[in-house]
Amino acid sequence: MENNKAENSEVSVTAGTKSDSLKQQNTVALTDPSADFRELDPLTACYSRETFFRMTSEMLMKHPDTSYVMVSCNINRFKVVNELLGTAAGDRILVAFGQDLQQYITDGTYGRLEADHFAVCVPASSFNPEEFVAHLDRLFDRMKLGHKIICYFGIYPIDDISLPVAIMSDRATIALGSVKGNYRQRYAYYDDKMKETLLREQKIVSEADTALRSGQFRIHLQPVFSVRQKNF
Numbered sequence: 001m002e003n004n005k006a007e008n009s010e011v012s013v014t015a016g017t018k019s020d021s022l023k024q025q026n027t028v029a030l031t032d033p034s035a036d037f038r039e040l041d042p043l044t045a046c047y048s049r050e051t052f053f054r055m056t057s058e059m060l061m062k063h064p065d066t067s068y069v070m071v072s073c074n075i076n077r078f079k080v081v082n083e084l085l086g087t088a089a090g091d092r093i094l095v096a097f098g099q100d101l102q103q104y105i106t107d108g109t110y111g112r113l114e115a116d117h118f119a120v121c122v123p124a125s126s127f128n129p130e131e132f133v134a135h136l137d138r139l140f141d142r143m144k145l146g147h148k149i150i151c152y153f154g155i156y157p158i159d160d161i162s163l164p165v166a167i168m169s170d171r172a173t174i175a176l177g178s179v180k181g182n183y184r185q186r187y188a189y190y191d192d193k194m195k196e197t198l199l200r201e202q203k204i205v206s207e208a209d210t211a212l213r214s215g216q217f218r219i220h221l222q223p224v225f226s227v228r229q230k231n232f
Helices: 003-008 020-031 049-062 080-086 087-103 128-142 166-178 190-214
Strands: 067-076 111-116 115-123 151-157 186-187
Touching: 003 111, 020 186, 049 067, 049 115, 049 166, 067 080, 067 087, 067 166, 080 186, 087 111, 087 115, 087 128, 115 166, 128 151, 128 186, 166 186, 166 190
Parallel strands: 151 186
Antiparallel strands: 067 115, 067 151, 111 115
8 A cells, every 4th residue: 555655746537456457447547438337436436336346256266375354334324414514525535535445556456436435345464453543634634624534444354355345345344343433443454253243132022123024022011200290
């Protein structure tokens, strides 16, 4: 990752990944009028959700001996940011985020999955979460928006490349959810404990749904007594 280059140079408009072959494909996609722009997010020029999943899967299969991490990225309270600064400023933030990824990620894939949710897949050896946090903090500070923009990250170390990339992304997002809103901790790694918690919650929801359908829930009313008025 060339973070110094990203901070000191103008942002170019390419999309997806910076490996030579894919970079060439993306350049063609942005300059060829006949290219299928459905593969690109129209606002940020990053890969769209499905294209990101497909290109990431291809990358993982081509490099089975390389350890990768899936990183889920989310802007804190982005809806509030839109309300405070306006949708035009919100779009500027998303565009800056996407274009910065194009400069910063030199050996992986990246895409905008939806709204303010971005995803990145890079070799584990080249990803430093502390550096990534600091880098994006500097990016948004330079925009002088008058409002602190904070990003959170969930990281899933990929241990099985046969898994659908969508599931890898979901696991990174689960890790992100464990720290979102925590100003002291900006990122978290997915682990088995998170998986166990998720499975337990899913089991409770499933059992509650079954119990509701079979009439196992009972309503108990508890009268409330007012001490001041001395009545119920």
